[in-house]
Amino acid sequence: VPLRRLISTHPIALSLGLVAVVFGVDLCLPLGVASAVPYTFAVLLALRAKPGWFGPAIAALCGVLTITKMVILPDRGTTELWKVIVNRGLALFAVGMTTLLGVLRRRSEAERVAVEEKLREHQANLAHLGRLTTLGQLATNLAHELNQPLTAIHLQADVALKVSEAEARTPSAVRPALVEIANQARRAAEVVKAVRRMAQRTTAGHEAIDLPDVVRVVYRLIEWQANRAGVVVHTPASAAPLPPVRGDHVQIEQVLFNLVQNAIEAANESGDRAVWIETGADGSDAVAIRVRDSGPGVIEPDRVFDQFYTTKPNGLGVGLAISRSIVEAHGGRLWVDSPAGRGAVFAFSLPVYRKEDA
Amino acid sequence: VTELLTPSPLVGEDQPTVFVVDDDAAVGAALAGAAPFLGWPVRVLPSAAAFLAEYHPDQPGCLVLDVRMPGMSGLELQRKLADDGVEIPIVMISGHADVRIAVEAMTLGAITLLEKPFGLDELLTHVRRAVEKDRIDRADRRRKSEADHRLSSLTQKEREVLEMIAAGKTNREMATALGLSVRAVEDRRARLMRKAGVRSVAELVRALTAP
Secondary structure, three states, X not given: OHHHHHHHHOHHHHHHHHHHHHHHHHHHOOOOOOOOOOHHHHHHHHOOOOOOOHHHHHHHHHHHHHHHHHHHOOOOOOOOHHHHHHHHHHHHHHHHHHHHHHHHHHHHHHHHHHHHHHHHHHHHHHHHHHHHHHHHHHHHHHHHHHHHHHHHHHHHHHHHHHHHHHOOOOOOOHHHHHHHHHHHHHHHHHHHHHHHHHHHHXXXXXXXXXXXXXXXXXXXXXXXXXXXXXXXXXOOOOOOOOOOEEEOHHHHHHHHHHHHHHHXXXXXXOOOOEXXXXXXXXXXXXXXXXXXXXXXXXXXXXXXXXXXXXOOOOOOOOHHHHHHHHHHHOOOEEEXXXXXXXXXXXXXXXXXXXXXXX | OHHHHOOOOOOOOOOOEEEEEXXXXXHHHHHXXXXXXXXXXXXXXXXXXXXXXXXXXXXXXXXXEEOOOOOOOXXXXXXXXXXXXXXXXXXXXXXXXXXXXXXXXXXXXXXXXXXXXOOHHHHHHHHHHHHHHHHHHHHHHXXXXXXXXXXXXXXXXXXXXXXXXXXXXXXXXXXXXXXXXHHHHHXXXXXXXXXXXXXXXXXXXXXXXXX
8 A cells, every 4th residue: 555655646756766677677687588578567657647748758768778778788698689679579569558558548537537527517507506596586586575565565554544534633644654654665665676677687598408408417416316315216218309498507407406306305205216207298389397206295285386385304495486486487387296195296397499589 | 434434235236346366364454455445345365266166257346366376376267267257357466577477367358467566546446447347248248148038039030030130121122032011021120129129220230249
């Protein structure tokens, strides 16, 4: 283990040292011995160095040294010349092949790292945009929730005002106060409306989205969660092609991610431990995704989309409410089916993308 | 004052009722507060299902309906009523009146979409208009069904004459076409006018073409 650590921390020094040792030993032995072959180990070490050019450089040095030995100490004892040439040639070939394979391996390794980096970046982006969308939707939903009491305040103030007008004994200060209550309710509603408009503007999207693609992305992101929970997620087998839908792919991914995450949590409470994602046409101008689980089903289907409704010990109760807002903002619908005795089916459909939408 | 404000106790067949369907109790209570100014009873219900359970199509009035509700939404209730042939005028109220909802509500026959929050005067104006529309619609429907009923009692021969009158034929033309004397055509014509309960050709045509 200390040796391995040394190899990974000091590949340059080790490979240079090994080159020196092999050259020294090679000089001491007669030309008949294949003493140049161990150069390959020096090349293998050199390929671990950070700069990409170092491996090929050491390989070239080894090649030069292999020939040099032949030139400066041409003593070949009893061995014939052709055997010496084949011997040296094999050593050069071994060094060359080692270099080639090593460089190719380095290159594919670099590609893999780049792909992983990109994936991680995409995940981070999704999480960040997801948070932004969540905030936007939270603002939208909050605006709706606040609008209700403001409506009640406004109407009640108006009613009180009308009654006080008919009542001669009303103290004179009451009327302006009531007018002011109604005005302020209206003003607060304007603020709330402005917030909602802003949140909606930042979350609009009109790209053409391939839903099977969304399923693939979400599956990749959620696979580890499913594995950890021991739940199998079945994705649709490649069937008939579906038309693209219109929207923002990060938001749609977020909705599906949310539904699948819920499904995995529900399936975790069941014996079968399975989740199915299905795609299909919903009429002629919409495409739907259905997420089915083997869990215990939904207790109150009417309430699951309510803000702050949750059955989870750590739940906020905003996930489904936000998902529904997102889908509705896309002109689609999100619904739940919970057949008695079977798992829940959450599904959403989105309008098909048309050229005119762009 | 309270006497002035309480709705008249006369609750009969023709007394309109304003139905309010909103899941938010505070909004419902505020809307109920409008009753004294309307002079009609206001019935507040918390859900579309509760409304369907209680409402009878013979009940005149109008419906003040929230768009967004858990369970059946306002738009869904509106669609169901339209499918069932219930023609109660609807004042939609919505916290987020976007264009899509407004268009859908209007296509389905809502008479207005009020955006929350709204003032009492706005509400009173729209509710009064809706109730008035309901009164006219019902009167039209009643007239139409009465006319239908009367016209269905005509004999085949009287019906022939009726169609010719509607086509603008003179008595003489009818007599030629039917092979009768002008006198006989006049008799038949008088009989059918009596049966249909109309006094002039204009009234007759209106009964025939009533919406």
